[in-house]
Amino acid sequence: MKILLLCSGGDAPGMNRFIYDIYKEFQNETYYAAAGFDGLINGRIYPLKKVVKEEDKNKAGVVIKTSRCPEFKEKKYFKVGMENAKKFDFVVICGGNGSERGAKELYENGVKTLFVPGTIDNDVADNYYSIGFSTAVKECVYAVQNVMPSIESMNRSCLFEIMGRECSQIATKTAKIVKADYVAKDKIEYEKIVDAILRKHEKGKSATILIRENLEDIEKVAKTLNKMLGIDIVKFHIVGRTQRGGAPTKEELEMADKFAAATIKAIKKGQAGRVLANKILKVEIKDFI
Numbered sequence: 001m002k003i004l005l006l007c008s009g010g011d012a013p014g015m016n017r018f019i020y021d022i023y024k025e026f027q028n029e030t031y032y033a034a035a036g037f038d039g040l041i042n043g044r045i046y047p048l049k050k051v052v053k054e055e056d057k058n059k060a061g062v063v064i065k066t067s068r069c070p071e072f073k074e075k076k077y078f079k080v081g082m083e084n085a086k087k088f089d090f091v092v093i094c095g096g097n098g099s100e101r102g103a104k105e106l107y108e109n110g111v112k113t114l115f116v117p118g119t120i121d122n123d124v125a126d127n128y129y130s131i132g133f134s135t136a137v138k139e140c141v142y143a144v145q146n147v148m149p150s151i152e153s154m155n156r157s158c159l160f161e162i163m164g165r166e167c168s169q170i171a172t173k174t175a176k177i178v179k180a181d182y183v184a185k186d187k188i189e190y191e192k193i194v195d196a197i198l199r200k201h202e203k204g205k206s207a208t209i210l211i212r213e214n215l216e217d218i219e220k221v222a223k224t225l226n227k228m229l230g231i232d233i234v235k236f237h238i239v240g241r242t243q244r245g246g247a248p249t250k251e252e253l254e255m256a257d258k259f260a261a262a263t264i265k266a267i268k269k270g271q272a273g274r275v276l277a278n279k280i281l282k283v284e285i286k287d288f289i
């Protein structure tokens with residue numbers, strides 16, 4: 001059997017573990033397309049044994065590399081990628097929403113494809129956990145824990161910008177864990193943030209405000225709030241790529257193992273589809289929709 005593995009979109013902690021597990025099971029039967037669909041189009045396809053190393057299995061990052069590849073949506077490039085994919089008995093694609101669309105296209109064109117959710121954003125439809133989410137939340141919690149002592153020492157409040165593209169799951173989960181004073185999921189409600197800050201400052205305390213990225217420029221938000229408050233006490237901190245580069249949590253490694261086990265099972269049964277986590281985080285295969 002010949003199995004092709006590729007990761008696409010943003011890297012997500014836990015992807016390396018997933019790759020390692022698949023390699024351990026199928027060894028010389030496994031290949032990878034370097035940097036995702038880009039490698040598939042350009043024929044950069046190599047044996048997985050070239051890059052998989054035991055010591056990377058618990059680390060963030062992606063040994064087979066990943067990329068965003070808008071060209072794959074264009075007919076002429078898709079056709080080349082598809083021809084390369086057809087040389088394999090199975091193609092396993094780990095990524096987010098965009099990668100799922102690519103996986104579905106391949107499947108509909110006769111490629112036996114398995115899609116595995118791998119994105120910190122946790123925004124894959126019908127899926128309760130995507131590889132990377134737990135670590136991204138952990139990094140946001142750490143950021144709050146590491147920044148707030150300094151903020152509190154100077155009687156300030158802080159805005160934390162949280163990655164997640166258009167999805168607020170990382171921000172929401174973090175807010176629950178750290179008991180944030182306000183979380184902006186889809187819009188920034190200035191009056192409410194000012195109220196949250198004032199409530200805290202009246203008691204001599206500091207407010208923790210989480211803002212999902214891609215809403216407004218965080219520096220401008222802080223400036224506006226300071227103007228509204230009439231005093232320069234609001235600082236901001238962008239959590240940024242530590243959310244992707246942080247060491248995978250134990251839950252991450254466990255979930256990556258679960259996704260790998262379900263993928264291996266599906267390959268052995270000859271079953272294509274979406275490898276999804278349900279509400280109780282059991283991983284099962286569903287049809288492409």
Ligand code: F6P
Pocket residue numbers: 009010068096119120121163164165213244
């Ligand atoms: O999709 C994962 C993600 O980290 C998003 O949260 C973020 O908006 C985006 O990728 C950043 O992408 P890039 O690393 O390509 O700038």
